[in-house]
Amino acid sequence: MLKIYSGRCHCGAVRFEADIDIAAGTTKCNCSICARMRLWSVQVAPEAFRLLDGESALADYRGGNAVAHHLFCRHCGIHPFEWVDVPNMSGSKYYNINVACLDGVDIDELVKAPVVYCDGANDDWGSVPVETRHL
Template sequence: MIRNYQGSCHCGKVRFEADIDLDAGTGKCNCSICSKVRLWGVVVRPNAFRLLAGEANLSDYQYGSSKTHHRFCQTCGVQPFWHGYSVEKDRPFYTINVACLDHVTDEELAHLSVCYYDGRNNNWQSPPTVTRHL
């Protein structure tokens, strides 16, 4: 079920809201950036995401193909979302960092389904052999 969620970085300077169906599943990846910062994402269409505050406080990090914009707060360093264009799905996307959603209980988070992706080996259709650490 799609619900409206509010979210923010740690210091609160970057705030957003998004219409998300958490029951549709979330994802974790073992690529270099996701594994180093332990990102946990849920993908939404661009029209389901709204930045409420902090545009001037956001920095942009890109690497590799430079197709994804990893946005992070300049003050606290937290990455509340990233966005780009999915060549595989032929559409733009926003990915919300699930850990940055406000007012979601630990119990709710514990019950979310998680799909694992082997981004380290560019094998997006299969999960990595080991996922427990993600």
């Protein structure tokens, strides 16, 4: 069920809200940055995401994937969300919301939601990695 979630970084400098259907599924990736952050995300379209506060507190780290913008709070270091530009597999810009940064998430709903695993480590985003236990 689509619900408006609020979210924030640890210190609260960055605040956002997004229209999310947790039950529709979440994503975990094994690329170098996602695996190191243990990023567990849910994808939303740009029109479903609203940055409420903290744009100036955000730093943009761009690693090996030139279209991925890994945003983090300059004050507390938390990665509340990222956005991925085109060209990418979806053909349109999207946001990955860090589910750990959402307020009021129903844990039961979260753990029941399907998880899609992406093999970003091998640039094979449409395939499931051989190993997923650490993600």
